[in-house]
Amino acid sequence: xxxxxxxxxxxxxxxxxxIVSGVAWGTFxxxxxxxxxxxxxxxxxxxxxxQGCLYALIALGYTLVYxxxxxxxxxxxxxxxAGAFTGYFVAQxxxxxxxxxxxxxxxxxxxxxxxxxxxxLVAYLxxxxxxxxxxxxxxxxxxxxxxxxxxxxxxxxxxxxxxGVKTYPTVPSLTGEWQIFGIxxxxxxAVVIVASIVLMLVLWLFIQYTKTGKAMRAVSEDxxxxxxxxxxxxxxxVRTFIIGAAMAGSAxxxxxxxxxxxxxxxxxxxxxxxxxxxxxxGIGNIPGAMxxxxxxxxxxxxxxxxxxxxxxxxxxxxxxxxIAFTMLVLILIFRPTxxxxxxxxxxxA
Amino acid sequence: MKLxxxxxxxxxxxxxxxxxxxxxxLVGMVMRFAGRSIIQDVVDLGHTLLLIVVFIVAFSAAKRExxxxxxxxxxxxxxxxxxxxxxxxxxVGGQIDMRAMFINASPELYAFLSFGNLALVPLIGAxxxxxxxxxxxxxxxxxxxxxxxxxITMVIGTLSDQLLLIFTNNGLSAYFRWLxxxxxxxxxxxxxxxLVVATINYVQSMRSARAVRAVAPQPAMRWVQYTIxxxxxxxxxxxxxxxxxxxxxxxxxxxxxxxxxxxLNIVVGFAGMLDVGYVAFLALGAYAMGMLTSPEGFIAxxxxxxxxxxxxxxxxxxxxxxxxxxxxxxxxxxxDYLTIVTLGFGEIIxxxxxxxxxxxxxxxxxxxxxxxxIEIVGLFSLSGxxxxxxxxxxxxxxxxxxxxxALRLKKSRLGRAWMAVREDEDVAEAMGINLVQTKLxxxxxxAAFSGISGAIYAANLGSIYPHSxxxxxxxxxxxxxxxxxxxxxxxxxxxxxxxxxxPELLREFSEFRLLVYGAVLIFMMLQRPEGLLPDKPQQLVKxxx
Numbered sequence: 086x087x088x089x090x091x092x093x094x095x096x097x098x099x100x101x102x103x104i105v106s107g108v109a110w111g112t113f114x115x116x117x118x119x120x121x122x123x124x125x126x127x128x129x130x131x132x133x134x135x136q137g138c139l140y141a142l143i144a145l146g147y148t149l150v151y152x153x154x155x156x157x158x159x160x161x162x163x164x165x166x167a168g169a170f171t172g173y174f175v176a177q178x179x180x181x182x183x184x185x186x187x188x189x190x191x192x193x194x195x196x197x198x199x200x201x202x203x204x205x206l207v208a209y210l211x212x213x214x215x216x217x218x219x220x221x222x223x224x225x226x227x228x229x230x231x232x233x234x235x236x237x238x239x240x241x242x243x244x245x246x247x248x249g250v251k252t253y254p255t256v257p258s259l260t261g262e263w264q265i266f267g268i269x270x271x272x273x274x275a276v277v278i279v280a281s282i283v284l285m286l287v288l289w290l291f292i293q294y295t296k297t298g299k300a301m302r303a304v305s306e307d308x309x310x311x312x313x314x315x316x317x318x319x320x321x322x323v324r325t326f327i328i329g330a331a332m333a334g335s336a337x338x339x340x341x342x343x344x345x346x347x348x349x350x351x352x353x354x355x356x357x358x359x360x361x362x363x364x365x366x367g368i369g370n371i372p373g374a375m376x377x378x379x380x381x382x383x384x385x386x387x388x389x390x391x392x393x394x395x396x397x398x399x400x401x402x403x404x405x406x407x408i409a410f411t412m413l414v415l416i417l418i419f420r421p422t423x424x425x426x427x428x429x430x431x432x433x434a
Numbered sequence: 435m436k437l438x439x440x441x442x443x444x445x446x447x448x449x450x451x452x453x454x455x456x457x458x459x460l461v462g463m464v465m466r467f468a469g470r471s472i473i474q475d476v477v478d479l480g481h482t483l484l485l486i487v488v489f490i491v492a493f494s495a496a497k498r499e500x501x502x503x504x505x506x507x508x509x510x511x512x513x514x515x516x517x518x519x520x521x522x523x524x525x526v527g528g529q530i531d532m533r534a535m536f537i538n539a540s541p542e543l544y545a546f547l548s549f550g551n552l553a554l555v556p557l558i559g560a561x562x563x564x565x566x567x568x569x570x571x572x573x574x575x576x577x578x579x580x581x582x583x584x585x586i587t588m589v590i591g592t593l594s595d596q597l598l599l600i601f602t603n604n605g606l607s608a609y610f611r612w613l614x615x616x617x618x619x620x621x622x623x624x625x626x627x628x629l630v631v632a633t634i635n636y637v638q639s640m641r642s643a644r645a646v647r648a649v650a651p652q653p654a655m656r657w658v659q660y661t662i663x664x665x666x667x668x669x670x671x672x673x674x675x676x677x678x679x680x681x682x683x684x685x686x687x688x689x690x691x692x693x694x695x696x697x698l699n700i701v702v703g704f705a706g707m708l709d710v711g712y713v714a715f716l717a718l719g720a721y722a723m724g725m726l727t728s729p730e731g732f733i734a735x736x737x738x739x740x741x742x743x744x745x746x747x748x749x750x751x752x753x754x755x756x757x758x759x760x761x762x763x764x765x766x767x768x769x770d771y772l773t774i775v776t777l778g779f780g781e782i783i784x785x786x787x788x789x790x791x792x793x794x795x796x797x798x799x800x801x802x803x804x805x806x807x808i809e810i811v812g813l814f815s816l817s818g819x820x821x822x823x824x825x826x827x828x829x830x831x832x833x834x835x836x837x838x839x840a841l842r843l844k845k846s847r848l849g850r851a852w853m854a855v856r857e858d859e860d861v862a863e864a865m866g867i868n869l870v871q872t873k874l875x876x877x878x879x880x881a882a883f884s885g886i887s888g889a890i891y892a893a894n895l896g897s898i899y900p901h902s903x904x905x906x907x908x909x910x911x912x913x914x915x916x917x918x919x920x921x922x923x924x925x926x927x928x929x930x931x932x933x934x935x936x937p938e939l940l941r942e943f944s945e946f947r948l949l950v951y952g953a954v955l956i957f958m959m960l961q962r963p964e965g966l967l968p969d970k971p972q973q974l975v976k977x978x979x
Contacts, residue, residue, distance in 0.1 A: 093870050096762050157770040174535045215956055225708055226959050228770055229916060232710065233955025236909060240949035244461030247537040248945070357781070360774055400790040407785045410778030414763050417775060421767060 101419055104411065111392030121390060127268055129387045135274040135343060137382020138281030142336035143359035144366070144374040145288065146208075146329030152305040152369035153325050156224070159231035160211055162356015163238035164330050168204035169337030169347045170242055173251045175199045176341070180254035189258045197338045204334030205327050207238065212326045217319070235353075243349035250348045253341040277339045284335055285375050288328070292371060301325055305369070354406065358385075361413045367423030376424060385409060444495040444508040448515025451491030455484050455516055456523050459547060462538035463946055468546055470942075472591030473624045474615035479592060480546065485562050488516045492563030496570055505567045513563020517556035520547050524555075575639050583632030589936075590627055591619045596681070596939055603678050670830055674823035682822040684938040686894070689829035690887050691914060691934040695926040696836045697883025698911050703921035703969070704849060705876035706856025708773045710908045711760070711780025715753045715881040717787060717903035719888025722749040724802035724898050725795060731802060732795055742808045746889050753885025754878045761877035765870055780908055787900035801899035808893045825894055832890070836883055840923050843879065852876055853921075906948065910934065913951045917958055919965025928967055 121129075143165050150158045158164075175196050179185040185192040215234050219227045259276060262269040292298035303311040304321045312318050340355070341347055362381045366373025388408045393401035416423065458464050468480030495512035496505040524544045526532075532539040549555055569577055590597070598614045601607045607614075613623035674682040694716060701709045725731045726745040733739065740748075760779050764772045787796050796802070807821070808828065843849045851872045854862035863869050892898050910933065918929025933954075937947045958965065 091870070093762055093765055100763065157774065215960070218960055222959075222963065224770065225706065226963050228708060228773060229912070230956050230959040232909065232912070233952040233959065235952070236948045237952025237956060240946065240952065241457070241461055244463070244538065244946070244949065245536055357774075357777065361778075364771070364774075398791045399793075403789045404785060404791065407782045410782050413778050414775060417763060417767055417771065421771075 101415060104415060107396065108392045111395030114395030114397075115391055116395075118395070120394070124269075125390075126387075129390065130383065131268075131270055131274055131278075133383035133386030134379060135277045135382070136386060137362075137379035138278050139336050139340055139343070139355065139378075140359045140362045140382050141375045141378025142281055142284060142332045142339070143355055144362040144378045145285070145332045145371065147360050147363040148366075148368055148371060148374040149301070149325050149329045151363070152371075153301065153322055154216070154220075154227075156216070156227045157231065157360065158211075158216075158326075158329075159228065159356075160215075160234040160238055161208075161329065161333060162352035162354075162359070163235050163242075164204045164208045164211070164352070165333040165337050165340075165355060166347075166349065166352030167207045167238065167242060167337075168200035168330075168334030169341050169351065170246055170251070170349065171203040172196045172200035172338050172341060173253055173347055174246075176253050177251075185254060186257055189256050193256070193338070193342075196341075197335055200337045201331045201334030204330040204337065208326045208330030208333075209323065212323055217322075235356075239349050239352070246349065248349055250346050253345050253347065255345070256342070259342065273342045277343055280335070280339060284332065288332065289371065291328070297321070297324055301328075358409050361409050364413060365416055365423055367425040370423065370425050373423055373425035380424075381409060381412065384412065440497070440500055440504055440508050441511065443497075444511040445515055447491045447495040448512040449519065451487050451512065451516035452519025452522075454491075455487050455520055458483060458487065459520075459523065459543055460536045460538055461946070461949065463943075463949075465538065465540075465543055465546060466943060466946070470592055471618035472588055473621055474618040476621060477591075477618075477624075479588075481549065482588065484520070484547075488513050488559050488562045489566045491516055492566035493569060495563070496567035498570065502571070505570055506564055509563040509565075509567025510560045511563070513559040513561065513566070514556045515559075516563075517559025520559075521552060521555050524548055524552055575636060575643075579632040579636035579639065580628075582635045583628040583630075586631045587619070587624050587628045591624060593939055594618050600677055600681060604676060671827075674826040679820070679822050682826050684935060686822060686825050686829050687938055688930050688935045689826070689833050690891060691911065691930040692833050692927055693829070693836055693887045693890075694884050694911050695914050695918075695930055696833075696840045696923065697880040697887075699880075699915050699921065699923065699926050700840065700843065700852070700883075701876050701880035702912065702915055704844060704852040704856065705873065706852075707764075707873070707876065708912070709776040709877075709880070710773055710905070710912055711776035711778070711783075712880070712884060712911055713903050713905065713907040714760070714780040714783040715756060715884035716888040716891065716907065717783050717900075718756050719749040719753045719885030720892035720898045720903070721787065721796060721802070721888075722752040722885070723889040723892040724805050727893070728802050728805045730797075730804050742806070742889075742893050746886070749889035750882055750885050753881040753888070757877040757879075757881025758874050760881075761874045765873055777905070777908075780905060784900055784903055787903070796900070799900060801897060802892075803897040805892050805896050805898070807896065808890070825890075829890065832886060837923055837927075844921075844923070848872070848875060909948070909951065913955055916965060917954060919967040919969055921969035922965065922967050925965050925967040925969070929965075 143161065146161045146164065147158060150156065150161070176185065176192075179192045179195065211234055215230045216227055219230060256273075259272045262271055263275055264270075265275075292301060300311070300316045300321045301324065303314065303316055304318055304325075308318055311321075336355075337347075340351075358381060359378065362377035363374045364377070365381055366375070366377025368374075385405050385408055389401035389405055393404055393408075398404065464480045464483055466480075467483050468478050470479040471477065472479060472482060492509040492512040496509040500508060524547050527539055527544050547555070549558055569580075572580070594614050595617065598607060598610070598616065601610050601614070613620060613626070615623075619627065674685065677685065694712065697715075698709060698712050701707050701712070723742070723745050726733055726740040726748060727742060729739055731739075760776065764775050767775065786792055788799050790798055792798075808825075851862070851867045854865065854867055855869065855872055859869065862872075914929030914933040915926055916929075917925075917933055918927070919925030933951070937944065
């Protein structure tokens with residue numbers, strides 16, 4: 086049987102093909118002109134990996150919550166911000182007292198604990214106050230609530246901590262580069278990548294093998310049946326929020342290591358990117374979120390110099406953020422289930 | 435020993451109230467609000483804010499089903515706890531300087547929070563709590579009337595300096611001396627306002643209750659409606675002369691938001707698609723206007739400068755086409771996904787406008803300047819001293835046309851199709867509604883309204899910057915639709931007055947604007963998701979037939 090192709094599908098494909106061919110043409114041009122050295126490209130890739138790991142950590146929060154509640158926790162970026170922003174008020178005194186220099190590992194763990202605790206507290210309150218009463222409301226209602234919560238949190242923290250930029254102290258033992266296989270890699274970037282991989286591994290093991298993890302998977306499959314099997318659904322949902330927040334909180338510290346500056350607005354863009362990453366990997370799918378994050382990070386860091394420059398666009402890095410959103414649109418056109426997403430059936434979408 | 439349920443509940447509510455009060459203090463809201471007084475030398479907004487928190491907490495702690503004594507005690511306990519937490523904050527703050535972390539934790543705040551005497555704070559809280567509990571004994575209608583009275587008094591008191599300014603400009607201030615002091619209402623004035631508003635509200639609720647009891651409602655006579663409409667129009671026409679330039683400007687701002695709100699209402703309220711990238715169309719309309727009419731724009735350089743009226747249809751068309759272009763990729767996706775894609779779209783437009791890539795056309799971060807003012811040849815030009823007042827008429831005209839179009843669209847076949855899609859896409863499709871066409875038309879109509887607002891916005895300001903088209907505007911419009919009542923055109927107007935007009939008048943609180951928006955959105959969704967003026971479903975059959 087022949088499928089009828091309607092006009093909108095045609096237009097969508099046309100837009101998609103235009104963008105893809107633009108990217109291909111730009112890449113071709115850049116590769117031919119070859120304006121960057123091999124070291125440049127490796128730097129781009131490593132930077133993208135580090136950034137992508139952060140996206141992946143945040144994206145996990147989106148995916149976990151979406152898997153269970155079928156809602157986008159729009160305020161998740163603010164959960165991340167709360168952790169990173171609060172962590173500063175531990176990092177600075179630690180630095181001033183010289184402890185951060187003397188004991189960098191213990192200090193970083195301390196900062197991470199505070200950051201994660203703050204994120205968890207915020208996420209817990211969010212679930213308790215904003216989302217739980219709306220469990221059975223129409224879909225638009227919790228989404229609007231989440232948007233409201235996002236702005237409320239942003240400006241609450243701006244009011245509490247001030248709306249200026251705070252600069253994390255530099256960890257002296259993490260300045261400079263390590264040489265790995267003859268490739269120079271910034272120490273902070275290496276720490277971020279390794280820590281993220283460890284965290285994601287722990288999370289994956291947790292979800293696969295612990296009782297709580299199994300309960301989470303069961304609830305995300307079918308809430309009613311899970312409840313009949315004796316799983317406390319409310320408690321499981323809270324735990325999901327808490328785990329997502331812990332990931333976001335740790336991402337907050339890693340973000341601070343990488344970018345130094347924190348402020349109340351910092352959660353918004355990474356939040357959006359992480360959401361894109363979650364969609365990219367197939368929302369609701371945990372390995373998908375990890376993959377999507379890394380993929381997006383790489384694309385953002387390599388993309389501008391790879392294909393935008395080839396298209397003779399001046400200052401291509403200004404369009405870095407537009408790449409992520411264009412990608413989001415492209416995925417939704419060509420593969421709405423994401424790279425790994427087979428699970429998103431019509432029932433859940 | 436097991437504590438009684440009501441007691442535990444009251445303690446909990448009191449702790450929540452205390453938490454909220456501490457948050458409000460540390461965020462800086464209390465101190466900033468303290469600068470405004472509601473009743474001169476008697477009541478200021480900062481203390482009122484804290485007392486309102488106590489009042490709400492205690493009111494909800496003293497539940498309806500409790501016995502009289504328990505109600506009062508529950509109110510007392512909840513209020514006491516809230517007060518206790520504030521005392522705790524002051525005491526802790528006195529010992530430890532928290533300013534390194536919480537920038538607002540200043541000694542002035544602590545002094546303010548102790549209400550003159552720190553030991554009395556829990557008692558003040560408890561007193562307010564008991565008062566709140568006592569309100570439970572009043573009949574519901576009287577209680578609501580009193581609450582309305584208090585609310586209106588608060589608003590008038592807060593805005594009293596603005597009112598005084600307007601009255602002074604019109605030489606009327608002598609007649610209002612009994613009501614308005616230089617800062618806030620007078621004591622007598624506040625009492626009168628509360629009483630008058632409460633009485634009006636009470637009488638009205640009595641009448642509507644009687645109307646419900648009556649068998650069939652009297653159909654309002656046509657000419658009454660027309661007369662009221664004409665009267666309102668006459669008032670509106672006189673308004674800018676009365677208000678003066680500054681307040682006309684505020685009104686224009688509200689008008690532009692009404693225009694955009696009416697457009698977004700089609701997408702969100704009628705068709706049920708939450709679009710949070712709506713500012714993109716405003717930007718496109720404004721940029722189209724700027725590029726075409728500005729003598730610095732690339733079109734003028736090429737020797738073809740347009741005037742406002744020629745550029746307006748172009749701005750309109752650009753927005754419509756963009757609306758359809760955005761609509762196509764999101765046709766297949768629903769709900770949450772759609773929201774994020776629209777958000778992304780809004781961001782893309784802004785990023786493109788800032789970028790150096792399109793600088794020759796959009797001016798990059800500097801934007802476009804020297805956009806000529808709106809002119810009607812031979813009649814008037816929207817420039818000079820009374821510019822804002824003149825602009826008001828144009829915006830009023832646009833708003834009336836837009837409201838008329840929106841009303842007619844809502845009742846049309848297309849409008850009903852939108853609402854069917856909103857309620858259930860699959861069922862709507864099964865009923866023979868063309869989803870593609872319906873959704874695209876919603877996007878296109880919504881975008882059209884915004885494109886026109888953008889064009890007027892550009893011509894009014896004379897220059898546009900990419901930074902004025904941030905996400906916050908989209909959120910602003912979404913918030914005003916939701917607060918006003920999704921799908922309801924009068925709701926949009928009310929929402930714009932409350933969420934755009936009030937903050938414009940209260941510029942000194944602008945840093946809390948989005949905080950309050952966020953809280954309002956959450957609160958509305960939890961308590962009243964249908965908005966202040968809920969949209970009544972269309973009746974298929976008239977009553978009595």
